[in-house]
Amino acid sequence: MEIEKTVADKYLKTYMAEDEPGSAALIAFPTSTEEVAEFVKKADAENKTVITIGRQTGLTSATYPQNDAWLISMEKMDKILSLDEQTLTLNVQAGVTLFQIRDFLAETPYFYAPDPGNKNASVGGNASTNAGGMRAIKYGVTRDNIRGYDVVLASGETIHVGSLNKKDATAYDLKDLFIGAEGTLGIITEMQLKLTAKPAYEKSLIMGFESLDGVSNAIFEVVKSPVQPIALELLEESGIHYSEKFINKKMPEVKGEAFLLATVADNAADGLAFQLQAIQALGKKAGAIETRELSETEAKEMWEIRDNILNGIVNNGDWKMYDPVVPNHLFTDLVQEGKRLGAKYNVQTGFFGHAGDGNIHICVLREDQTDEEWEKLKEDYENDLFPYVAKQGGLLSAEHGVGLEKKEYLPYFKDEAYLNVLRSIKKALDPKGLLNPGKMFD
Amino acid sequence: MEIEKTVADKYLKTYMAEDEPGSAALIAFPTSTEEVAEFVKKADAENKTVITIGRQTGLTSATYPQNDAWLISMEKMDKILSLDEQTLTLNVQAGVTLFQIRDFLAETPYFYAPDPGNKNASVGGNASTNAGGMRAIKYGVTRDNIRGYDVVLASGETIHVGSLNKKDATAYDLKDLFIGAEGTLGIITEMQLKLTAKPAYEKSLIMGFESLDGVSNAIFEVVKSPVQPIALELLEESGIHYSEKFINKKMPEVKGEAFLLATVADNAADGLAFQLQAIQALGKKAGAIETRELSETEAKEMWEIRDNILNGIVNNGDWKMYDPVVPNHLFTDLVQEGKRLGAKYNVQTGFFGHAGDGNIHICVLREDQTDEEWEKLKEDYENDLFPYVAKQGGLLSAEHGVGLEKKEYLPYFKDEAYLNVLRSIKKALDPKGLLNPGKMFD
Structure with a gap:
């Protein structure tokens, strides 16, 4: 397995361009589940923390390298392994991108239903954030379209969770526990994706x-x-x-x-x-x-407009995006509140998103604010926005996850008893806190 | 809260009629989440184990009373609380039956999609086994049709999991952890059920x-x-x-x-x-x-035939039913194997079930076997059947759960590393082992 002791700059940053480069002691480029497991065992033996990086398209700095961690890049686990037409399953390594999957399936009667905006994302990264996207209203989110996977635990052991069966009442549902866990409970390495027949x-x-x-x-x-x-x-x-x-x-x-x-x-x-x-x-x-x-x-033409809103915002200068969700009937109220807060703090805002899911993307856009003003502005905006979303019965994140960016706001949505359950599960599966520590919650 | 120190016989048995009556020190009939929480706190203080009983329609003895446990019957938590048309949600207490729900929704344009065979079952029991049923091929299983619920933890604390939102990437998915956990991780008390518009x-x-x-x-x-x-x-x-x-x-x-x-x-x-x-x-x-x-x-007429197969089998005498699942293309092979084993052990068998889900119900029916012969016969049958199902990539239970009946066979399907994850989660959420101990796995 290729391991580099000098970590290239690009791995020390995330998609959130404002981050200063993080710190990491080394980076590994495994090509198999076995290599990931071996690496985690070594990290465990040497008490090193491990942060797994997909294609760096995440929007919450969930893969931000910290504290001289050992990094794993999944970019060489990029093989589509097989198409199983008997079970309508696509077997892939977790570093495969949505573009790869789309191209591979183009000539088949099937498609992989989740449709997150950034098709450069890896499907393992999508799993780790439970990415949503445009077609969730009908086909569900990433969670609903993964049948099973291999996951390397903090101990270095590998288990297979999920199955190719359509029903499962066989002990606790572990499949949905690692999905959305942002790499804090295990490292997803190989996946069986559910395919759907293309409608005519x-x-x-x-x-x-x-x-x-x-x-x-x-x-x-x-x-x-x-x-x-x-x-x-x-x-x-x-x-x-x-x-x-x-x-x-x-x-x-x-x-x-x-x-x-x-x-x-x-x-x-x-x-x-x-x-x-x-x-x-x-x-x-x-x-x-x-x-x-x-x-x-x-x-x-219409979808081209829709698909390029975020590109337009990114191209405009510094920005920050939120992905709250509320029950459908409160969706436009949330957009109005987002605008009201934009007016209150005198900041440009942009809105787009998934009306059918109650999930809006709210962007604040930097104009001529100084660095300090910009930091304060985002913080003020967030400290107004998230309590409002919580009051409406909404959630902090619909499809991007929590990572570092939203971690401090989690208590607006989950009480201490709830957070303690999260902590106890983290501790049960990763007692030494090796895997992506400090992300999502403390 | 009504508490009876003499536990009526009917609560000491399960639907599996062959069980000898179990043992319990008392039984409580709470009417609210608060009363459940109060009861669990008391049990915790006195180091008593707690077993929660729904409508006693389970097929795995998962609610079988053991070791002088304190029982909770959910039968008085039988209120349909409200229909929320804005979010298409039905709020119910967990002891509500499928019959109640069906009747309540009859005059509305909505229905609750899961359709397990026994409509006397409580929806809380359905949640605890992740019950499936006839319409899972299109609408998913119980898991897919629950938006959220209150759950009383082993500590006596209550948390709310899930939400009325359609997407959720806000920390670990706790919603799916308690569903299917057979009351070993918490007690589900009030639920928000997802409704579906009736097709025309x-x-x-x-x-x-x-x-x-x-x-x-x-x-x-x-x-x-x-x-x-x-x-x-x-x-x-x-x-x-x-x-x-x-x-x-x-x-x-x-x-x-x-x-x-x-x-x-x-x-x-x-x-x-x-x-x-x-x-x-x-x-x-x-x-x-x-x-x-x-x-x-x-x-x-045709559905009447389908709906009465199990009644016919139950009416025939002693019986035992299994609910394995395999990938669809292996479904009829599984039925054939079930028949072959029937012939091998010279026992009557009956087959019915969910072809679209790969989930068959296999029944063995007692004829003139002695008690010892009948016990041995079931054991022999199971020890041939389940390794076969495992080899086919199938699962021990599609929709009935594990309970006591299938617990010994779980290792055919899940390796030690996997079982250890189950154990560590149980321990994290219920360190003293108060909630339904000894069910599902040791």
Whole structure:
């Protein structure tokens, strides 16, 4: 196994560009579960902490190198091992990216349903944050699309959790424990991903509303109806603006100030038509001033706008993004509150995200603030935003995780008894605190 | 809170009628989470073990009273608290039965999707075993249909896990840890159940095959197709026989020796027609000698046969049921192996279950064996069956749990490192071993 004692700069940083480079004693590039296990055993023997790095697309500094840790990069565990059509499973190493998976499956009748924004992410990283994405409204999040995996424990032992079976009442559900644990309980090395049959027909539609508030009822009506779009995204000026600027194209014209972009899928042409009609009817009933099915070209243009909002924001300068989630009917209230706080602190904000899931991405964008002002501004914003989200029954993170960025806000959402359960599980599985210590909670 | 120091006989037994009455020092009938918590604190202070009993419909003796434990009966926590249409959630106490839920929702546009066989079961019991049922192929198991709950820990503290949000990347997934834990990690007291909009159209169809083997391809073709029936059940002579005898009615005539009974649902009439057609075409391609849509009357008759197989078996005399699961393509092989073992040990067997999930119910039925012969026969059967299931990549339990009945076989499926993780979690959450000790694993 390749081990480098001089850790290249790029591994000392995370996607959160503002971080100063962290510290690490060495970095290993395993190519197999056995090599990961061997490395962890050695770290255990020498009482070194281990931080596992995927493709560095995380948004919470969860893989930030600290305290001269031993790093593991999963980038050489990048093999798609096999497609098992009998169980509709794709066997991959955890360092495989979403791009690799998409390309591999392109010519098959199957797809891997989760659709997080950054396709450079590794699927192991997705598992560790329980990444969500655009299609969660219909197909669930990463958790729901992993059948099983090998995980290396803090002891260096490897266990296999989950299975290729559709039901499981065989002792505690360990599968869901390591997913979303941000590498603090074990290191996921090889995975069996659930594949889904591609639907025969897919079409997008757009609905325009006079105001953001108007969108709320439409979301509610669609979500509680029997029709299930595969995506239901909010588009509004503060997000569209950055995307249009970035790709230098205008969004196709639709009446209104706030928009819902939906995609529906079906195996029958009639079924698709029914769904398109049903959603538009619900939208109109809820006050949409324009609704229409999108041609292939227009759909492509509309989704290009959606897909480039974050790129536009990133390109604009310093930024910070939050990913709170609230129950659906409180979604637009949350966006309004995010805007109100932007006005209160006099900071630019951008909003986009998953209306069907109640999960909005709120970005604050730096303008001419000094470093100190910018730090204080984010802290003030967060200390207003998160208590509000908690009060609404929402959560700190819908799909990015906690990492370092949001750790201090976890107590707004979870009481001491709850945190103690988290701590006791961490201690049970990693008594010496070797794996990614200090992330998520103390 | 009502506490009885003389424990009525019915609480000392389980659904597994062969058990001798167990032992318990007292039984409490709490009516609120607070009363459960207070009781557990008292048990903790006095170092008493606590066993929680739902509606005593479990099939693994998981609630069997042992060692003069303090029992909690959840039967007075039987209130449906509220229907929250904004989040499509039903708030219930954990002792509520599936019958209560069904009746309560009958006049609403929503239903609670899990459909375990015994509707007298409490939903808290369903949570503790992660019960499955008929509609899991489309809507998932109990785990997938619980949004959150209050759980009383061994310390007597109460935490709320899960939420009404659709995505969650906020620290470890505790929600799925207590579900399926058979009351060994905490006591679930109040629950938020996920509701689903009732589809507008539903229809059943039947497909007959010349032999059991012929069924296999049809299951496989349906499961991997984009069409998703809400139920896909195997019917074959060994099960039909007991049901027909019990209800004293014949199954509607269909050509063949083994049958797949499917129900499809859709929101559009055309979509329903498409699905019915698609499944029949897949069945014919896979060798079905008759396929047909069922009229409402015929569907009712056919499902009555399906629903009464277990009643027929129970009514026949002593019996034991297993609930292994294998990957779909190995489903009929498992049935054949179950039959082969029946012949090997010269014991009557009955088979029914969830073809779409790979989950078969295998029953052995006592005839004229002596008590000793019957005990030995079950043990021999199990010691052949479970290693076979393990070899096929299957699991010990799909939907009934482990309890006492299957505990000794867990090591066929999980290695020592895995069992040690289970033990360390149990120890972390219940260091004194107060909650339902000795169930599932030692």
